[in-house]
Amino acid sequence: MTLTLNQRAAVLSVVLLLAGLLVWEVSIAAGGAGSAELTEYEKLTGGGAPKAGVPPPSQVIAKAWAELSDPFYDAGPNDKGIGIQIGYSIYRVLSGYLLAALVAIPLGFLIGMSPVAWRALNPFIQVLRPISPLAWMPLALFIIQDSEASAIFVIFICSIWPMLINTAFGVAGVRADWVNVARTHELGTLRTAFTVILPAAAPTIVTGMRISIGIAWLVIVAAEMLVGGTGIGYYVWNEWNNLDLTSVIFSILMIGVVGMALDAAFGVLQRAVAYAE
Amino acid sequence: MPIKSLGDPFAAKTDLRHGAACGCEGCRSDAAETVAADSEAMLERAIESAVVRSMFGHSDVSRRSFMGMVGGSTVAAALASVFPMDKAKAAILDTLGAPEKTDLTIGFVPITCATPIIMAQPMGFYEKYGLNAQVIKTAGWAVARDKSLNGEYDASHMLTPMPLAMTLGAGSVAEPYIMPAVENINGQAIVLSNEHLDKRDPAQWKGFTFGVPFEFSMHNFLLRYYVAEHGLDPDVDIQIRVVPPPEMVANLRAGNLDGYLSPDPFNQRAVWENIGFIHILTKEIWEGHPCCAFAAPLSFATELPNTYGALLKSIVDATQYASDPANRKEISAAIAPTNYLNQPVPVIEQVLTGRFADGLGNVQDVPDRIDFDPFPWHSMGVWILSQMKRWGYIEGDVDYRGVAEQVYLAADCRKIMEDLGYEAPAETYRSHTIMGKTFDPAAPEAYVESFAIRKA
Numbered sequence: 001m002t003l004t005l006n007q008r009a010a011v012l013s014v015v016l017l018l019a020g021l022l023v024w025e026v027s028i029a030a031g032g033a034g035s036a037e038l039t040e041y042e043k044l045t046g047g048g049a050p051k052a053g054v055p056p057p058s059q060v061i062a063k064a065w066a067e068l069s070d071p072f073y074d075a076g077p078n079d080k081g082i083g084i085q086i087g088y089s090i091y092r093v094l095s096g097y098l099l100a101a102l103v104a105i106p107l108g109f110l111i112g113m114s115p116v117a118w119r120a121l122n123p124f125i126q127v128l129r130p131i132s133p134l135a136w137m138p139l140a141l142f143i144i145q146d147s148e149a150s151a152i153f154v155i156f157i158c159s160i161w162p163m164l165i166n167t168a169f170g171v172a173g174v175r176a177d178w179v180n181v182a183r184t185h186e187l188g189t190l191r192t193a194f195t196v197i198l199p200a201a202a203p204t205i206v207t208g209m210r211i212s213i214g215i216a217w218l219v220i221v222a223a224e225m226l227v228g229g230t231g232i233g234y235y236v237w238n239e240w241n242n243l244d245l246t247s248v249i250f251s252i253l254m255i256g257v258v259g260m261a262l263d264a265a266f267g268v269l270q271r272a273v274a275y276a277e
Numbered sequence: 278m279p280i281k282s283l284g285d286p287f288a289a290k291t292d293l294r295h296g297a298a299c300g301c302e303g304c305r306s307d308a309a310e311t312v313a314a315d316s317e318a319m320l321e322r323a324i325e326s327a328v329v330r331s332m333f334g335h336s337d338v339s340r341r342s343f344m345g346m347v348g349g350s351t352v353a354a355a356l357a358s359v360f361p362m363d364k365a366k367a368a369i370l371d372t373l374g375a376p377e378k379t380d381l382t383i384g385f386v387p388i389t390c391a392t393p394i395i396m397a398q399p400m401g402f403y404e405k406y407g408l409n410a411q412v413i414k415t416a417g418w419a420v421a422r423d424k425s426l427n428g429e430y431d432a433s434h435m436l437t438p439m440p441l442a443m444t445l446g447a448g449s450v451a452e453p454y455i456m457p458a459v460e461n462i463n464g465q466a467i468v469l470s471n472e473h474l475d476k477r478d479p480a481q482w483k484g485f486t487f488g489v490p491f492e493f494s495m496h497n498f499l500l501r502y503y504v505a506e507h508g509l510d511p512d513v514d515i516q517i518r519v520v521p522p523p524e525m526v527a528n529l530r531a532g533n534l535d536g537y538l539s540p541d542p543f544n545q546r547a548v549w550e551n552i553g554f555i556h557i558l559t560k561e562i563w564e565g566h567p568c569c570a571f572a573a574p575l576s577f578a579t580e581l582p583n584t585y586g587a588l589l590k591s592i593v594d595a596t597q598y599a600s601d602p603a604n605r606k607e608i609s610a611a612i613a614p615t616n617y618l619n620q621p622v623p624v625i626e627q628v629l630t631g632r633f634a635d636g637l638g639n640v641q642d643v644p645d646r647i648d649f650d651p652f653p654w655h656s657m658g659v660w661i662l663s664q665m666k667r668w669g670y671i672e673g674d675v676d677y678r679g680v681a682e683q684v685y686l687a688a689d690c691r692k693i694m695e696d697l698g699y700e701a702p703a704e705t706y707r708s709h710t711i712m713g714k715t716f717d718p719a720a721p722e723a724y725v726e727s728f729a730i731r732k733a
Contacts (some may be wrong), residue, residue: 033726044627044634078414131671145427147420167446228416237416241387241523242619257698 021057028056046205061099063246065252078238081231082251086258089224089231092148093216093234094260096155100212104160105205108167112201118168133158133219137226147227151220158219160211166208202273210266214260217259232258333600367701376584381410384421385434386490386614387618388522388540389628390461390569392435392593392608393649395618399611402595405588410615417521418491425574426452431571432588434460437653438661440572440684442493448672453575454654457589457686457693460569460596463560464628464647465496466544467503468553469536470529477556488520488528495568498540498664499559505730506712512668512732529553540568541628541647542620547636549624554636559644563711565650567657586693593651593693600649605629618636651694653685655705656718663721669732677721 038099071083111118133154174197174227182192224233232255239247314688381403385391395412397403403410415421418436422443425433440454469476476482482504489497501511511517520528525543528534530552537543538559547553559566571592578585598604607624612618618625628635631646658681665671687705694701706718716724 010399041634041638041640044548044623044632044640045551045636046621076616077411078619079614083325112642141420141427142421145430148425227418228422230413237523238414238615240527241620242615243526243546268485 023177025056025058033154054061055249059246060249060253061160063250066240067250078195079240082232082235082254085230085232086254089220089233090258092151092215092224092231093155093220095158096152097213097216099152100156100159101163103156104163104208105167108164108205109197111164112168113193113197119171125161126158129165130160131157133215134222134226137223141227151223151227151231154223155220156217159216162211162215163205163208166211167205170204170208171197174200199273199275203270203275205274206266206270209250210263210270213262213266214259217255217262221255228232229264293379299474307568320426328369376407376587377581378584379407380411381408381431381584381588382429383410383432383434384415384424384430385412385413386415386418386421386522388400388626389542389612389618389647390464390540392444392612392629392647392652393460393592394571395612397591397595399617400595400598402591402598403588405594406591408587408589408591410585410588414617418494421680425572428574431577431584432571435570435572435656436491436494436496438493438498438568438665439491440570441661441680442670443657444680444684445671447493447665454572454684455575455580455686456570456572456684457580457689458571458594458596458651459567459591459653459657460563460571460649460651461599462567462648462650463558463645464568465499465538465540465559467536467538467556467559468498468525468529468544468547468636469556470532470553471551472532472534474554474637478507479504482507482509482535483514485535486516486518486533488518488525488534488539490520490522490525492670493665494517495559495661496538496540496568498589498661498668499562501668502664502711503538503557503562506714508730510730520527526550526552540596542618542624545624545627545633546620548634549621551636552593555633558643558659560643560646565709565731566650566711570653571651578583583693588698589689589695593690593699594697596651597694597697597699598648602630602644647665651690652702653687653690653709654720655681655685655687656707656709656716658682658685659706659718660709660711660716663716663725666721666729667731668726675721678718 002051052250066081071081074084111121135156136157137150141147142151144150144153178196178200179192182196187195220231221233221236224231225237228237229232232251236248236251236255239251383394385394393402398410398412415424415433421430421435422431422439425435426443435456437456437459439458443452443454445451473485487500489500491497497517500517502524504511504515509515518534520534520537520539522539522543525534525537525539526546529537529547530550536553536556544555548555559568571589572708573585586662600607606626606629609622609629613620613622613625613690613704628647631644632640632642633646635641655678659677662671662675662677662680682705685705691701708718709716
């Protein structure tokens with residue numbers, strides 16, 4: 001029986017994962033003190049209690065099991081299940097992201113189709129693009145006067161640039177032949193844009209969208225750590241507050257999984273709009 | 278039931294100048310309704326009106342402004358404590374000052390200084406005064422300030438210097454803030470990393486990096502004061518960084534900080550994690566110093582006077598409850614869960630009960646390591662302003678007393694303390710002794726000048 005390339009890769013992945021977890025578990029388990037009778041001082045310094053240290057994977061898995069078995073509990077404004085926290089984060093990411101898409105794609109089209117607009121707007125884009133999204137946070141909090149809207153604004157401002165630039169690039173890069181063919185068929189500008197340029201530029205646009213959603217997900221965690229309240233970033237901060245590394249590692253994994261899922265969704269979209277020449 | 282002659286004497290809006298003989302438009306049109314009113318209630322009202330009028334003489338304006346300022350229910354309760362009013366009466370009195378808004382949002386930073394604000398929720402102090410308040414955990418002081426400024430929080434846990442600074446516009450936009458109650462006194466410590474076990478003398482701290490939770494904090498001012506008294510210039514000889522409380526322990530472990538003056542539980546947490554030791558409790562620097570406070574924008578008190586009164590009442594009540602050592606274990610268990618401080622119970626317990634491991638191998642017993650006392654002494658405000666002046670946070674002529682009296686609402690706090698049956702100080706100024714040096718609140722400028730190490 002021979003395995004396909006994919007199957008062999010999957011087996012190798014699992015083996016690597018298990019080996020990694022084993023090394024991790026063994027290296028942590030080494031430090032375990034015997035539980036003799038504790039003096040009062042030892043008790044007060046947490047002699048028997050677990051210390052904030054790197055936890056073994058078994059603990060992380062136990063934590064994950066506990067959290068994921070009841071992901072939507074709500075025990076007050078500062079203590080919600082992981083599912084609710086991630087829900088808040090995704091809601092913020094998507095709100096900011098959709099707003100950005102509404103602005104970036106039409107604007108990118110305009111810039112891509114008009115060399116004058118490209119040159120005129122390029123300096124602004126180049127200055128604004130490299131600004132770290134979180135640098136906007138204090139300003140946003142001050143001007144918008146609402147932490148929820150500020151977080152969404154930060155997502156907006158960080159997701160807009162890759163979409164804008166990729167759309168403009170994709171539109172500008174549509175083969176001149178195709179546009180000329182459209183012109184000989186006497187298609188109007190709008191019709192050309194939708195029937196010729198959009199399909200031709202779609203793969204580049206979706207690539208920009210895919211980059212954007214990745215950045216947006218990176219940023220929301222940091223933004224929520226700063227503002228607090230709800231969301232996966234708040235969850236990490238709150239557990240850090242308690243120096244509970246088990247929960248921190250668990251939430252890092254959750255962030256990774258959600259990020260992967262978002263990226264995969266755009267991967268599907270990308271394949272859908274791709275075309276072979 | 279707008280009966281002018283028997284209008285609610287505890288409401289700021291009503292006018293008591295109209296009497297039964299008054300023939301004015303308002304009184305005549307209301308006459309018909311008078312009959313319909315429950316006679317018993319009217320009798321009660323009449324008694325109240327008489328009592329209140331006798332208290333304020335003929336100055337209805339001063340009565341109205343007073344009710345507006347303190348809240349009718351407060352005064353009603355005050356009267357109830359003086360006049361023998363029966364229980365049926367008390368029930369009516371309760372409905373008099375119904376809060377205009379019951380759903381409140383109160384911000385807190387997860388430290389033990391916020392104990393009264395936090396415990397008031399799980400232990401039902403807000404409910405007791407008819408409020409449905411949610412306490413919201415906040416990531417740091419700058420965010421607490423911004424969320425408070427932009428109205429997301431109705432009131433907030435703050436550091437005692439913050440409302441002063443915000444009112445002056447130091448480090449933020451100027452917005453009048455009020456601080457009607459202090460939360461805790463004492464309750465902080467200087468913690469050093471275990472690497473510095475042999476450096477107990479501050480003279481050896483040259484080049485150290487310290488963390489404080491916020492610029493406008495007692496932590497910053499006490500640390501500066503402490504090292505300056507030991508001959509170090511805090512702006513030159515050591516580095517002071519602003520680090521949010523929860524990040525202190527991690528930074529200490531990473532060697533990023535040599536020590537910090539931070540709120541608990543993070544001092545005790547450093548000992549619990551075997552990273553640092555408690556060098557000195559701040560109560561040894563200034564016994565009874567203020568630390569954190571309950572603050573709100575001035576607009577909250579003026580626009581929602583009854584809500585403000587009820588909220589202040591719950592806070593003062595909770596603060597007094599927390600000051601009883603017998604209640605501290607129960608409180609520790611109430612505020613330790615994830616929804617509040619999110620800390621191990623034994624750590625909180627050591628902070629609140631004052632029986633703690635100091636990280637040097639001793640178990641210490643200091644019952645007032647942290648204590649709770651709501652009274653906002655004006656003299657404390659003046660001291661804080663004197664230190665802000667000393668270290669260059671504010672410049673020029675400072676109206677020490679004016680600002681302190683505008684922000685620290687000692688009169689409101691005293692009123693509520695007395696209503697609740699607690700003893701409140703008659704004075705609002707007193708001298709304080711800090712590291713053996715006496716501070717006279719009457720001469721703040723001379724006090725600032727008296728320090729050899731200062732910026733201004």
